[in-house]
Amino acid sequence: ERLGATEFLGYSTEHAEGVITAIIVDGVEVACVKAGDAATLIVNQTPFYGESGGQVGDTGILVTANGQEFVVSDTQRRLDDLFLHLGTLREGELQVPDVVDMRVESGRRAQVRANHSVTHLLHQALRRQLGDHVTQKGSLVAPGHLRFDFSHQKAVSDDELGAIELAINARIRDNGDVTTRLMSPDEAVEA
Numbered sequence: 001e002r003l004g005a006t007e008f009l010g011y012s013t014e015h016a017e018g019v020i021t022a023i024i025v026d027g028v029e030v031a032c033v034k035a036g037d038a039a040t041l042i043v044n045q046t047p048f049y050g051e052s053g054g055q056v057g058d059t060g061i062l063v064t065a066n067g068q069e070f071v072v073s074d075t076q077r078r079l080d081d082l083f084l085h086l087g088t089l090r091e092g093e094l095q096v097p098d099v100v101d102m103r104v105e106s107g108r109r110a111q112v113r114a115n116h117s118v119t120h121l122l123h124q125a126l127r128r129q130l131g132d133h134v135t136q137k138g139s140l141v142a143p144g145h146l147r148f149d150f151s152h153q154k155a156v157s158d159d160e161l162g163a164i165e166l167a168i169n170a171r172i173r174d175n176g177d178v179t180t181r182l183m184s185p186d187e188a189v190e191a
Helices: 106-130 158-174 185-190
Strands: 015-025 028-030 032-034 038-043 060-063 069-078 082-089 093-095 099-104 136-141 146-150
Touching: 015 032, 015 093, 038 099, 106 136, 106 146, 106 158
Parallel strands: none
Antiparallel strands: 015 028, 015 038, 015 099, 032 093, 038 082, 060 069, 060 099, 069 082, 136 146
16 A cells, blocks of 8 residues: 555566665565565566466566666566566665666567467367367466366367367467457456
């Protein structure tokens, strides 16, 4: 409540400037963090995606005008709109309210984005091949792989799996446009 929501900029950019609003070390809010320390930074706005809905959080770097580098190893989301940047300060010192240049690791995000898109293709292919009763029960969307949990009354046969793979690969080869649309879970299911 004191800090307010973090403004998420990541749907339109992987690079932005922000102001550090809080620093947390070992669960305690502190005024500064020193080189070598692991910490969690909260910034007023961020291009970093926070882990949500089975998709892993972004990694990257935050750099001050003086060259201090905070390496972000994970980004988490709390209370819906509070983004936590977990990482380690390489050198120097960071304090509230330092201004940081924030850069998402773009190659990793591109891999996550591709696997996120494939979860939608997979869900569609499962429903077409196995029936409309198939519903997503969970997922993990990461840079090198994805996991998609779903309900179905029996094991998927080899033939069904082959047909699902062919359908997904055909859609990928179509190389269609990908757009980002913000919607509620109910709206997403309906779409």
